Every structure is written in structure tokens, then in C-alpha cells.
Amino acid sequence: GDSVTQMEGPVTLSEEAFLTINCTYTATGYPSLFWYVQYPGEGLQLLLKATKADDKGSNKGFEATYRKETTSFHLEKGSVQVSDSAVYFCALRNTGGFKTIFGAGTRLFVKA
Amino acid sequence: GAVVSQHPSWVICKSGTSVKIECRSLDFQATTMFWYRQFPKQSLMLMATSNEGSKATYEQGVEKDKFLINHASLTLSTLTVTSAHPEDSSFYICSARETGTGEQETQYFGPGTRLLVL
Numbered sequence: 001g002d003s004v005t006q007m008e009g010p011v012t013l014s015e016e017a018f019l020t021i022n023c024t025y026t027a028t029g030y031p032s033l034f035w036y037v038q039y040p041g042e043g044l045q046l047l048l049k050a051t052k053a054d055d056k057g058s059n060k061g062f063e064a065t066y067r068k069e070t071t072s073f074h075l076e077k078g079s080v081q082v083s084d085s086a087v088y089f090c091a092l093r094n095t096g097g098f099k100t101i102f103g104a105g106t107r108l109f110v111k112a
Numbered sequence: 113g114a115v116v117s118q119h120p121s122w123v124i125c126k127s128g129t130s131v132k133i134e135c136r137s138l139d140f141q142a143t144t145m146f147w148y149r150q151f152p153k154q155s156l157m158l159m160a161t162s163n164e165g166s167k168a169t170y171e172q173g174v175e176k177d178k179f180l181i182n183h184a185s186l187t188l189s190t191l192t193v194t195s196a197h198p199e200d201s202s203f204y205i206c207s208a209r210e211t212g213t214g215e216q217e218t219q220y221f222g223p224g225t226r227l228l229v230l
Contacts (some may be wrong), residue, residue, distance in 0.1 A: 041226075042223055042224065043205050043206065043222050043223040044207075045221070046220075057164045064152060089155065090154070093219075099146075099158060100154045104154065105155050107153070
């Protein structure tokens, strides 16, 4: 079945460091891909999405490119801030389906 | 943007009691709502898909008699945890899909309800 694998955390970075959180997926068809962020004690917020191959989703300095050849959707940010500390979930939703499949989540800590 | 609310945000109850959690889409209609459960430091696990006016579809391993779902209107779905036990303590999150926006549209997530069963 469809699945999402993302790098284990926690990831600890200093402020202004470069961030990469790896995400790969397994799916039939042509899924849409998402990154969600969850701040402590809160629900999920959509961070960015891409609906087809080579699309780049971007928001708040974060970006991810839908790579069909490598089945990946890695999240990147050039300069992280303390306020980016949160858990990041990679997810997919396949064509014809309503279910969203989530990765395990990667916790990010950013130190001042 | 679209907003989904949940009530209550926090609930503490005694073992054996039932707890009802509401999920509302505030500014849009949602034919389909989803209920997820999240254990500490883990990912979201889909429990069931709730369709307005029909029975919910439960994921494998989720007890439908334990977790009662009602989707009585296009803006409200409820999850009732019946005869709650300490192992039901968790963070419950709902999400809603806006009616008529197509299958690839984003789901909007509620803020979650933290349940603690003593």
C-alpha cells in the first residue's frame, strides 16, 4: 500500500542553519504530496504542497520539489529560526482517494 | 482560509465514562470529515472517515462500537469514545474536506482534543 518514509529526528540546528528533512514515498498512480507542521500542543497546519511531478511547493521560506524519478519530496529551508521548532510531517494523498497518509514526523529543534 | 474547530480542546474523565468530541467546519461545508488519533511523539493514525448522512468507514483495527462517529450535518461531526479507559488517552484530531472542491483539495485540520482518562 501507499506509504511515506521520513528521516528520524530529532533534528537540532542552530539559528540560521540550513535545514533538510528527507521524505520518500511509495504510491501507485500520481499522488499529491504535502508537508504539514505541528507546533507544541496544536493541530496540524498545511505548510506546502505539490500536486504533480516537478512542482515546487513553497511557503514561509520552506520549499520542497516533487521528484517522481526519486519518489522524494524533501523539505528545505535556507535559514531556520527558533520559531521553526516544531514537528514536520510529510504526507501523500493518492489519485482517487480521500485518505491522507502521513509519515512518522520529524521533530526539529532550533537553538538560538 | 478555511477553519475547523474542535470542542473541547482538553478533557479529563474517569474510566468507564463516555466522552463526546465535536468537530465543526466554520466557514465551509464538509461532506467528508476524518478522525485521527495521535500518540505522544508519533504520527497521526487515521481512525475513520465520516460521511454526512451515512455510516462512517472505520480503518482496520478500530472498534466501531468503541468510537462512535456521527456526521449529522455538513458542518458537524462528532466522535464519542464510549466507556473510556486509560489506554484511550490520546490526542484526537479531526479534519474536513470542503464539499465540491475536488479530490485533490487540501484537508483542513482542527486543533485537536487531548483526552486523559484516569
